[in-house]
Amino acid sequence: MxxxxxxxxxxxxxxxxxxxxxxxxxxxxxxxxxxxxxxxxxxxxxxxxxxxxxxxxxxxxxxxxxxxxxxxxxxxxxxxxxxxxxxxxxxxxxxxxxxxxxxxxxxxxxxxxxxxxxxxxxxxxxxxxxxxxxxxxxxxxxxxxxxxxxxxxxxxxxxxxxxxxxxxxxxxxxxxxxxxxxxxxxxxxxxxxxxxxxxxRNSSVAISAAIKAINSGYEDGVNGYKTEIQQFGNCFGTEDFKEGTTAFLEKRRADFPGK
The missing domain is CATH 3.90.226.10 (2-enoyl-CoA Hydratase; Chain A, domain 1)
Known part of the structure; x- marks a missing residue:
C-alpha cells in the first residue's frame, strides 16, 4: 500500500x-x-x-x-x-x-x-x-x-x-x-x-476535547480559556461523561463507549 x-x-x-x-x-x-x-x-x-x-x-x-x-x-x-x-x-x-x-x-x-x-x-x-x-x-x-x-x-x-x-x-x-x-x-x-x-483507559472523547483546548492556547487571536469552557461544556452531552461519572459514584472502573 x-x-x-x-x-x-x-x-x-x-x-x-x-x-x-x-x-x-x-x-x-x-x-x-x-x-x-x-x-x-x-x-x-x-x-x-x-x-x-x-x-x-x-x-x-x-x-x-x-x-x-x-x-x-x-x-x-x-x-x-x-x-x-x-x-x-x-x-x-x-x-x-x-x-x-x-x-x-x-x-x-x-x-x-x-x-x-x-x-x-x-x-x-x-x-x-x-x-x-x-x-x-x-x-x-x-x-x-x-x-x-x-x-x-x-x-x-x-x-x-x-x-x-x-x-x-x-x-x-x-x-x-x-x-x-x-x-x-x-x-x-x-x-x-x-x-x-x-x-x-480514559475517555477518547474527553481527550480529543483536551487536545483542541490545549492547542487553541497557542493560536493567534484565539482565547484558549473560551475554547476550554466550550469543550468542557460539550463533554456534558457525551455518553463518556455519563459513564465516567456513574462509574466514579458506583466505585467501579469506567468502560467508556467513546461517544
Missing amino acids: YNNILTSQDNGITKITINRPSKLNALNKETIQELHAAFRVANLDTDTKVIIITGSGEKAFVAGADISEFADFSVSEGGNLATKGQELLFDFVANLSTPVIAAVNGFALGGGLELAMAAHFRIASDNAKMGLPEVSLGVIPGYGGTQRLPQLVGKGRAMEMIMTAGMIDANHALQYGLVNHVTAQDELIPLAEKLAGKIM
Whole structure:
C-alpha cells in the first residue's frame, strides 16, 4: 500500500513507521503524502485510540527533509513547499483528535524534529540527537519549527538551537522539556505502548476535547480559556461523561463507549 512507510494496528494502537533506512528516513514529497494518508486513516479508525510515529532501524527517526528535491526551487516554490507540507502533515498531525506519541529513535533533524514536535508529545531513545540545522543550508525551518520549538523549550533555547544549527542529545532534550521521557532503544516502543495503555483507559472523547483546548492556547487571536469552557461544556452531552461519572459514584472502573 505504501512505498516509504509501514503501518500496523494492534490493541487500539496504530503504529506508523517511516521506512527509508537507506536515506535515514528522510522526508521526501511522497513520504509526506503517505504519512498524511496513514494518519488520516488511523484518525478515522474507531478501533485506533492512540497513534505512535517512529522511524525504522536504529540510526534515525527522521534525519531531515530530502534536500535533493528542493535545492533548485524558486522563492514561490519554496513558499509553496512549506505551505503544503504544513497543511498536509505538520499542522494536520498537531490537530488530530487521536493522541499522537512520537517515539524518537536516533537522529531527529530538521523536518524530522518538526514532525516529532507536531506530535502531541515525545519520548526518545538514549542515543537520540535532535536539532534544526536549516540555517547551515541558507534556509530556515519551514515546517513549523520556528514556532513549535520556542513553545516547547523557550525562546532563548530555541534561538540558540536554530542559530547554531547544533544538535542536542536526549538528556538535554529531556532537560529542555522537548521530550517527556528517555529510555534505552529496545525499551522505546514498549514505553510508548505503556503510555498509550494509560491514555486508553480514559475517555477518547474527553481527550480529543483536551487536545483542541490545549492547542487553541497557542493560536493567534484565539482565547484558549473560551475554547476550554466550550469543550468542557460539550463533554456534558457525551455518553463518556455519563459513564465516567456513574462509574466514579458506583466505585467501579469506567468502560467508556467513546461517544
